[in-house]
Structure formats: structure tokens, C-alpha cells
Amino acid sequence: MNVLSNQYLSIEQVKDRLLSTAGRNNDIADESGVSFQSILDSKTEKTLTTGSGSEIRFSKHATSRLATRDITLNDDQVARLNDGVQKANEKGIKDSLMIMDRLAFIVNVPSATVITAMDQTETNNNIFTNIDGAVIV
Numbered sequence: 001m002n003v004l005s006n007q008y009l010s011i012e013q014v015k016d017r018l019l020s021t022a023g024r025n026n027d028i029a030d031e032s033g034v035s036f037q038s039i040l041d042s043k044t045e046k047t048l049t050t051g052s053g054s055e056i057r058f059s060k061h062a063t064s065r066l067a068t069r070d071i072t073l074n075d076d077q078v079a080r081l082n083d084g085v086q087k088a089n090e091k092g093i094k095d096s097l098m099i100m101d102r103l104a105f106i107v108n109v110p111s112a113t114v115i116t117a118m119d120q121t122e123t124n125n126n127i128f129t130n131i132d133g134a135v136i137v
Contacts, residue, residue, distance in 0.1 A: 055112065056082050062105075062114040069119055071103060081105065084137035085112050093133030100137045104128075 056078065058066065066072070073081075080100055088096045088109045095115075098105040102120040106128070107113065128134075 056085055056107075057111070057113045058117075059113055059115055062117050065117050069117070069122070071117055071119055077101070077103075080137040081107070081114070082112075084135040085109055088133055088135050091133060093135075095131045095133075097128045097131045097134040098137055099134065106131065 077100060081098060084096075084098045084100070085107060088098075088107070093109050096107050096109055098107050103117065104119075104122075105117050106115045108115055
């Protein structure tokens with residue numbers, strides 16, 4: 001609290017000062033053109049874009065699984081996943097198992113988001129739950 005010649009700031013003065021500071025910060029955020037939602041999305045999801053402009057996202061969980069299982073995808077595989085998502089969407093599938101090469105992905109089709117990924121060693125029990133369709137790409 002500032003003391004000016006033995007006078008304390010009133011609650012109204014402090015409130016006005018805080019509100020004017022908050023307004024200036026909001027103006028700066030608005031001028032940047034970047035929304036909070038876009039920053040949040042970029043931090044929580046990894047997006048891969050193919051040359052055609054379509055995109056599939058990998059959830060934080062799926063990104064972690066890809067890293068721990070040492071799975072890397074090339075541009076052709078990402079394009080095939082995108083194609084599989086489009087086909088699943090045309091058929092009305094919501095959650096799909098996508099099998100590609102020796103990899104399996106669980107994908108939420110409406111959001112085009114890979115939920116998890118696994119290779120052949122993790123699919124030995126061959127049981128997949130909470131899906132309503134499968135696509136082989």
C-alpha cells in the first residue's frame with residue numbers, strides 16, 4: 001500500500017487502479033490476435049498436417065505412447081491416417097480402431113484426434129473396447 005504524505009489510498013482508488021491495469025493487459029492480449037484457447041490447444045495436442053491441408057491431432061496421451069513405444073510416423077502414414085479418418089467420418093463412426101502396417105491407433109473421428117497408439121507387441125491380446133468401427137489403412 002502506498003503512503004503519500006501520511007494518507008492511505010482508499011479502497012476505491014485501489015480498485016480503480018487494478019481495474020485500469022487489468023484493462024490494459026486485456027487490450028494487449030486482444031491486439032496480439034492469439035486466443036487463450038489456441039494457446040491451450042497447441043500445448044495439449046500435437047498436430048500433424050499433410051500437404052493436402054487436412055490434419056490429424058495426437059492427444060497428449062497418444063504423443064506419450066508414441067514416444068515411449070518408439071513409434072515414428074512418416075508423411076505417408078500420416079496422410080493414410082487422415083484418409084482413414086475421412087472414410088470413418090463418412091460412415092458415421094465416432095471412435096475407430098485404425099490398423100496401419102503393424103500399428104494400431106484408437107481415433108476419435110469427430111475431433112480427428114488419435115487417443116492412443118500401439119505396435120504389434122501391445123496388440124497381442126487383440127481386445128479393443130469402446131470403439132464403434134474399424135478401418136484398415
